[in-house]
Amino acid sequence: MEGLVNSRIIPIRTSCRWHYSVFLPTFSLQLRNKNLNKGQVWMMRRPKSLDSVAASIQPLEASTTGNTDNRQPSKEVLELWRSADAVCFDVDSTVCVDEGIDELAEFCGAGKAVAEWTARAMGGSVPFEEALSARLSLFKPSLAQVQDFLDKRPPRISPGIEELVKKLMARNTDVYLISGGFRQMINPVASILGIPQENIFANQLLFGSSGEFLGFDANEPTSRSGGKATAVQQIRKVKGYKALVMIGDGATDLEVSKFILTFFRYG
Known part of the structure; x- marks a missing residue:
């Protein structure tokens, strides 16, 4: 700074x-x-x-x-x-x-593909709801995975x-x-x-x-x-x-x- x-x-x-x-x-x-x-x-x-x-x-x-x-x-x-x-x-x-969804996706093994969608969503080139659905469909995190992620990645x-x-x-x-x-x-x-x-x-x-x-x-x-x-x-x-x-x-x-x-x- x-x-x-x-x-x-x-x-x-x-x-x-x-x-x-x-x-x-x-x-x-x-x-x-x-x-x-x-x-x-x-x-x-x-x-x-x-x-x-x-x-x-x-x-x-x-x-x-x-x-x-x-x-x-x-x-x-x-x-x-x-x-x-x-x-x-x-x-x-x-x-x-960090970008939370990218970090969660990387933790679940789908980081690169999800990050590409995130960049498109942030830029406004695709509707946000479309990008959100597409990103989640790439790795479909379970409750156990989310909890494990939160425990290991504060x-x-x-x-x-x-x-x-x-x-x-x-x-x-x-x-x-x-x-x-x-x-x-x-x-x-x-x-x-x-x-x-x-x-x-x-x-x-x-x-x-x-x-x-x-x-x-x-x-x-x-x-x-x-x-x-x-x-x-x-x-x-x-x-x-x-x-x-x-x-x-x-x-x-x-x-x-x-x-x-x-x-x-x-x-």
Whole structure:
């Protein structure tokens, strides 16, 4: 993360105008801002750590006016974080280092084929539900395999995430996990981070009475394209949040941008 803190932001031309900045939750080497309906979209390259994002949640007065060396987030970014009454995180390759389904598939002996489908799903070239079904059909994990995987491969949390979530919660900012991954694998992540189970929106693997794989619950909104946007809309409707931020890395995450204050694309 130190390299990113000291790095230079390169402005990228958008469809609207040039946008110059030296801020960002110091996440990034490149960024762009677009107004998509109600939401702002900040595009950024993946950092090694989210430590400086956590640092950006410090009180606004702690920042240095006129600072241009990228060591302190700008007032604009500080205000974005400070105004958020809820933050939603994608899980795979964002909160966690790995893509959960790829790791499970590799554990079950089908890693390469499943990883190829994952790349297509994240890029949005195929409907998410099609990609999810295709990936699971390649290895059909049993309940015993999933439990064995969880025992032997505990979640690898991305650097800085625990501190970031802790600081958000200390400010009474609600935190959610919204994922196309599986609840069985995300529950342990939520436990580590102290996120309530009811704040998880994810898919559910289904098993038979003998633990055999049956499929996934197609009624979960996150099981299909546009599902994360549906989950965000449900959250806003129930909770009445005015300023909701999401951090994610895939096409399904970007779909939420029109329903929230700000979307940070992490990747």
